[in-house]
Amino acid sequence: MLKKRIIPCLDIKDGTTVKGVNFEGLRNAGNPIDLAIKYELEGADELVFLDITATIEKRKTFIELVQDIAKELSIPFTVGGGISAVDDVRKLLEAGADKISINSSAVKNPQLINDLAKEFGSQCIVVAIDTRFINHSDWVHIKGGREITELKTIDWAKRVESSGAGEILLTSMDGDGTKAGFDVRITRSVSESVNIPVIASGGAGKINDFKEVFQKTDVTGALAASIFHFGEVSIRDLKKELQSQKIDIRQ
Numbered sequence: 001m002l003k004k005r006i007i008p009c010l011d012i013k014d015g016t017t018v019k020g021v022n023f024e025g026l027r028n029a030g031n032p033i034d035l036a037i038k039y040e041l042e043g044a045d046e047l048v049f050l051d052i053t054a055t056i057e058k059r060k061t062f063i064e065l066v067q068d069i070a071k072e073l074s075i076p077f078t079v080g081g082g083i084s085a086v087d088d089v090r091k092l093l094e095a096g097a098d099k100i101s102i103n104s105s106a107v108k109n110p111q112l113i114n115d116l117a118k119e120f121g122s123q124c125i126v127v128a129i130d131t132r133f134i135n136h137s138d139w140v141h142i143k144g145g146r147e148i149t150e151l152k153t154i155d156w157a158k159r160v161e162s163s164g165a166g167e168i169l170l171t172s173m174d175g176d177g178t179k180a181g182f183d184v185r186i187t188r189s190v191s192e193s194v195n196i197p198v199i200a201s202g203g204a205g206k207i208n209d210f211k212e213v214f215q216k217t218d219v220t221g222a223l224a225a226s227i228f229h230f231g232e233v234s235i236r237d238l239k240k241e242l243q244s245q246k247i248d249i250r251q
Helices: 032-042 063-071 086-095 104-108 111-120 153-162 184-193 207-216 235-244
Strands: 005-013 016-021 024-030 047-051 077-080 099-102 125-134 137-142 147-152 167-172 198-201 221-224
Touching: 005 032, 005 198, 005 235, 016 032, 024 032, 032 047, 032 063, 032 235, 047 063, 063 077, 063 086, 077 125, 086 099, 086 111, 099 104, 099 111, 104 111, 104 137, 111 125, 125 153, 125 184, 137 153, 147 153, 153 167, 153 184, 167 184, 184 198, 184 207, 207 221, 207 235
Parallel strands: 005 047, 005 221, 047 077, 077 099, 099 125, 125 167, 167 198, 198 221
Antiparallel strands: 005 016, 016 024, 125 137, 137 147
């Protein structure tokens, strides 16, 4: 069984780390390079960098910022935002990313998942799924959560796996930034429906939220942003507490 991972997320807008609630009301959370250095020192297992407006603004991810962050890291580094072609991924991997995350582009062109997995290997292809519960069903959203699709979340997760993705980053839009806890219901459903690793995202507010999502679902990683950015929980204290609760966390 894979050890559980603690993963901070840097949501980037205009070169600055930001954080909102339910994908709205963004506020400044600090310099991304400084935060990346801090999180590695604190014991983060991986780092995720998401250029959250690249797709909306129809541009590519900030390559230079990726390079600057990668220079400071020895832990795995996942980059997403504005990726829509094989060449985009090649440039990001050359800039220092270990894995890439695609979302809107995968929904619009599912063949992209197959193409990227074939070219670079499934191990570095993460598909991010932003999900929201509407009218008694879970629906996939794209364009930074601004647009609902006709895809049901579980169906899309299964298709993502069969297309060659190596991992799923599942964000509950209902929980995002609320600090009310991870959405255990949809997280459990997705993690039990696929055989690839799933990272839980959206809603972390306290240490016990991580304990709950690890004990009640099959996720192998839990991602958070604001509680780390604003000093409410330290990664070092979080991992120490999870270890004391007999959760098999990475050292």
